[in-house]
Amino acid sequence: DRVATVVGSNVLCxxxxxxxxxxxxxxxxxxDDTHPPSQSHPGCSVVPSALAAxxxxxxxxxxxxxxxxxxxxxxxxxxxxLGKLEYMVESHRSTHxxxxxxxxxxxxxxxxxxxxxxxxxxxxYTAQQASGLASWQRDxxxxxxxxxxxxxxxRTGTTAALLVQAGGTGVDDIFSGADNFLEAFGxxxxxxxxxxxxxxxxxxxxxxxxxxxxxxxxxAPLDALEILLxxxxxxxxxxxxxxxxxxxxxxxxxxxxxxxxxxxxHLVAVMLVDKNVTFRSAHDxxxxxxxxxxxxxxKVRLVRDDELERRMPSREAIVEVxxxxxxxxxxxxxxxxxxxxxxxxxxxxxxxxxxxITPVLGAAACARLIETVLNLEQVNNxxxxxxxxxxx
Numbered sequence: 257d258r259v260a261t262v263v264g265s266n267v268l269c270x271x272x273x274x275x276x277x278x279x280x281x282x283x284x285x286x287x288d289d290t291h292p293p294s295q296s297h298p299g300c301s302v303v304p305s306a307l308a309a310x311x312x313x314x315x316x317x318x319x320x321x322x323x324x325x326x327x328x329x330x331x332x333x334x335x336x337x338l339g340k341l342e343y344m345v346e347s348h349r350s351t352h353x354x355x356x357x358x359x360x361x362x363x364x365x366x367x368x369x370x371x372x373x374x375x376x377x378x379x380x381y382t383a384q385q386a387s388g389l390a391s392w393q394r395d396x397x398x399x400x401x402x403x404x405x406x407x408x409x410x411r412t413g414t415t416a417a418l419l420v421q422a423g424g425t426g427v428d429d430i431f432s433g434a435d436n437f438l439e440a441f442g443x444x445x446x447x448x449x450x451x452x453x454x455x456x457x458x459x460x461x462x463x464x465x466x467x468x469x470x471x472x473x474x475x476a477p478l479d480a481l482e483i484l485l486x487x488x489x490x491x492x493x494x495x496x497x498x499x500x501x502x503x504x505x506x507x508x509x510x511x512x513x514x515x516x517x518x519x520x521x522h523l524v525a526v527m528l529v530d531k532n533v534t535f536r537s538a539h540d541x542x543x544x545x546x547x548x549x550x551x552x553x554x555k556v557r558l559v560r561d562d563e564l565e566r567r568m569p570s571r572e573a574i575v576e577v578x579x580x581x582x583x584x585x586x587x588x589x590x591x592x593x594x595x596x597x598x599x600x601x602x603x604x605x606x607x608x609x610x611x612x613i614t615p616v617l618g619a620a621a622c623a624r625l626i627e628t629v630l631n632l633e634q635v636n637n638x639x640x641x642x643x644x645x646x647x648x
Contacts, residue, residue, distance in 0.1 A: 260308040263645045264616050271308040272414050275360070278304035279410030280402040285539060286517045287469045287612060288406070292569030293462055294332035295340035296355035300406035302327035305360035305413045309367035310638040312418075317635030323366035327413075328460040331359020333452070339444030341505070341568070344390050347442070352405045353388020354441075360413025368421040377426035381416035383437040396514045465594035465605060469535045469612070471518035473506035475594070476573030480587040481527050484577055487585075492528040494579050498556045500524060501574040503565040507558055516541050525552035535611055571595075602630075617647060 260274030261267075263281060282288050282300035289299040306323040309315075315323070335343070335351040344351045361382040365375055392404040420426075430437050431450060438447055468478050477500045484490075500520060502510075510520040517523070517538045527533050529548055543549050564572050571592055577585045591597035600608075606626050613622040625644040628635065635641070 259312045261642045261645050264647050266646055271312045272411055275304045275308040275410035275414040276407045279406030283402040283406035286471050289463045289465055290472050291332050291463045294335040294355050295351040296332055296335055297352055297405050298328045298331055298359050301356035301360045301409035302363045304410040306363040306367050308414050309364040309417055313368055314637050315367050317632035320638050321632055323363040325460050326366045327359040327363030330362035331355040332459040333450050334358045337443045337445050337449040343444055348390045350388035350390050350392055350404055353409055354386055356409025357386055357412045358382055360410045361416045364414045364417035368417045370420055374420045376428045378416050378420045380427040380430040381419055383430045385412045462596055465600050467593040467600060468533055470523055470538050471510050473502055473510045474520050474523055475592045476571050476589040477575055478527055478533055479593050480573050480575035480589045483587050484585050485531055492552050495555055495577055496580050497578045498524055499559060499576040501559045501561040503568050504560040504562055507560040511558055516544055520558055521553050521556040524556045525549045528552045
């Protein structure tokens with residue numbers, strides 16, 4: 257049943273397989289969105305599930321948008337209720353996986369046209385598959401992490417939707433009956449948060465884009481350093497020291513990591529040398545051994561800041577650059593570019609898309625894809641996206 261597209265290839269496969277692969281691809285290089293109120297990355301699983309199920313059932317663009325919006329609303333509320341980062345630390349469960357599983361199921365269920373009763377069963381099938389451990393933090397290559405955040409949730413949600421659409425029945429009240437999900441998973445908040453302002457507050461509007469194609473805790477430091485470079489026009493060799501303050505737990509995630517796109521010290525050094533961080537430079541592992549970069553890296557000192565930790569989930573950073581002549585330059589970024597408080601413009605989002613997509617699909621195909629996505633309401637069948645997503 258080859259009904260779904262593997263993005264960036266010529267492969268067609270079943271919806272479940274496509275959701276799995278596209279989910280992993282979506283989180284494979286730190287370019288996907290984040291939702292701080294729920295400690296999750298909704299897009300990397302919700303969108304692949306909506307696309308896979310949407311292709312299978314031939315839905316139109318408006319239905320696809322509804323499916324994605326619903327996925328963001330359902331998945332994020334699950335881990336908001338569980339207790340987001342504090343819950344993950346205490347339970348050792350991955351909020352990113354759990355949010356993605358329920359969000360993906362809702363999106364795929366909407367695309368499959370499930371009715372209200374079937375949606376109840378869908379939630380139960382998803383709860384039975386709910387899994388994910390915080391051990392993803394020890395994955396130094398971020399391959400398993402891509403599975404945990406994107407691929408597994410997308411596969412789980414799409415599987416649940418297709419089972420119910422095919423006639424599967426189940427438990428009606430998985431969040432309230434005997435032996436229910438909340439009893440099993442022990443949330444830190446009341447069950448009412450599962451439906452708090454549902455239909456009024458749309459979680460996709462509380463989701464952050466990443467301006468930089470790097471780990472989320474490095475967004476604010478790069479913003480701050482870019483501001484300082486633009487204001488004061490200094491060169492890397494003029495710098496004596498760079499002190500970067502971020503939230504305590506955030507520092508642990510990015511402290512001298514083995515992977516370039518989540519190593520704060522390395523990326524600050526790249527920014528000093530290049531005056532910019534691109535997708536290519538952020539993922540160029542060879543540059544971690546570049547003498548020019550290493551000369552700057554030894555100047556970078558990461559500080560775990562308890563005050564910034566208290567301000568989470570606002571991902572702030574304070575960067576202090578001391579020049580060789582003693583001049584001290586400081587920048588405090590309170591709202592990262594791409595967040596709800598400091599949103600990227602449509603042109604900025606399109607520019608980021610072009611940087612990421614053009615090397616794979618080519619400039620012409622990329623332009624057509626961006627134009628189509630920005631006008632999804634006019635798409636009669638999401639299968640029309642296939643030639644735009646495939647590698648020719």
